[in-house]
Amino acid sequence: MTAIVRSWRLLLAGVVAACLWHAARADPPAISASLVPAPGGRTNHGPGLVGLADGGLLLCWYSGATEANEDARILCSDSADHGGHWTPPRVAVDRGEQAPGAAAANKSLGNVTLHRASDGRLWMIYGVIQRWDWPLVGNVCRNWLCGRVDAKVSSDQGRTWSGAMRLDDQTGALPRGKPVRVAGLGDVIPLYLEGAEQSFVRIVDLARASPEHPPLGPTAALSGAPLIQPSLVVQADGRLRAFLRDSRAVSIYTAVFDPATLRWGAAVATNLPNPGAAVEALRDDKGRFVLIYNPSRDDRRTLSLAWSDDGISFHRGCDLVGTGAQGDVAYPTAIRDDDGDWHVVYSSDGKSRIRHLRFGAAWLDQCLGG
Numbered sequence: 001m002t003a004i005v006r007s008w009r010l011l012l013a014g015v016v017a018a019c020l021w022h023a024a025r026a027d028p029p030a031i032s033a034s035l036v037p038a039p040g041g042r043t044n045h046g047p048g049l050v051g052l053a054d055g056g057l058l059l060c061w062y063s064g065a066t067e068a069n070e071d072a073r074i075l076c077s078d079s080a081d082h083g084g085h086w087t088p089p090r091v092a093v094d095r096g097e098q099a100p101g102a103a104a105a106n107k108s109l110g111n112v113t114l115h116r117a118s119d120g121r122l123w124m125i126y127g128v129i130q131r132w133d134w135p136l137v138g139n140v141c142r143n144w145l146c147g148r149v150d151a152k153v154s155s156d157q158g159r160t161w162s163g164a165m166r167l168d169d170q171t172g173a174l175p176r177g178k179p180v181r182v183a184g185l186g187d188v189i190p191l192y193l194e195g196a197e198q199s200f201v202r203i204v205d206l207a208r209a210s211p212e213h214p215p216l217g218p219t220a221a222l223s224g225a226p227l228i229q230p231s232l233v234v235q236a237d238g239r240l241r242a243f244l245r246d247s248r249a250v251s252i253y254t255a256v257f258d259p260a261t262l263r264w265g266a267a268v269a270t271n272l273p274n275p276g277a278a279v280e281a282l283r284d285d286k287g288r289f290v291l292i293y294n295p296s297r298d299d300r301r302t303l304s305l306a307w308s309d310d311g312i313s314f315h316r317g318c319d320l321v322g323t324g325a326q327g328d329v330a331y332p333t334a335i336r337d338d339d340g341d342w343h344v345v346y347s348s349d350g351k352s353r354i355r356h357l358r359f360g361a362a363w364l365d366q367c368l369g370g
Helices: 002-026 361-367
Strands: 032-035 043-051 057-064 073-079 090-093 108-116 122-129 147-154 165-168 173-175 180-182 186-193 198-204 219-221 227-234 240-246 251-258 268-273 280-283 289-293 303-308 315-321 330-336 342-348 353-359
Touching: 043 122, 043 330, 043 342, 043 353, 057 122, 057 342, 057 353, 073 108, 090 122, 090 147, 108 173, 122 173, 165 198, 180 227, 186 227, 198 240, 227 251, 227 280, 240 280, 240 289, 280 330, 289 330, 315 342, 353 361
Parallel strands: 043 108, 147 173, 198 227
Antiparallel strands: 032 353, 043 057, 057 073, 057 108, 073 090, 108 122, 122 147, 147 165, 173 186, 180 186, 186 198, 198 219, 227 240, 240 251, 251 268, 280 289, 289 303, 303 315, 330 342, 342 353
């Protein structure tokens, strides 16, 4: 009888272990969400996110009465618990600032991207609407067609920032995607021209730049279709693949930039729709290209994931935000922390709120179909 009982106990233990193993595979840790304390009743949009050296997160975005309004400021908030809670926002770029050499004070502020340079300093790269004052007329710059790109640097993990520096003075130049560090070349910064509807990269070694030596470097433009707001990822062959917003609101496009030759390949359409909205690209543990995007040609009320092996033919995964759950959801930005978790920030409720999502590699793998 004792042997039979022992056998049953062993069998039961094996069944329980198998069930627990299957449950761990079938039900990985869930996604978590938090709401950033952005000012109410205002436009809060264009967020940037970066991981800090101490394991925390820094998030910055622009906030104004309306988009392109003269009262816009860039606010920052940080989190010490992986995005569970965020500090009250503080001003990082105030209204009316003027970078040395700029013709006039800024009219307004826009998209923010954050980057940790190889020397450990943080860089904030952000859009500016220039101010062009004409006699008897006043300021003739009203929107992003008068864009310019400025930058600030922080040596204390974003608690304080340097004065503004001019990064790109081309009329209509604006940032959106995160810079990518390429060994032996520098930091490849994705930018675009609002009026010309053209994407390009500026190559700068941010570790060597400072307010006394502003970040200047060569540019390389993508020719062809009206495509903007490139999001860059590194391919297995070392080249950079960009995923781009379609100004005609048809498809997400992709193109490859070769750091060795500083040349772009031709842009081609993926099989994913695009409602004229920004996309965010990343690579998962299996080396797949993963996009966070709005799966429509005419609205931004859903935020989804899709994956591809070749960067052109995509398979849709699950939704990060279900249709209509948070109004219009747009401009996602994603990073991976030192623990291997993914963090996504985006604007919601018609550009009025900033939200954060966190999920692990197992959750992402399940979302993409394993």
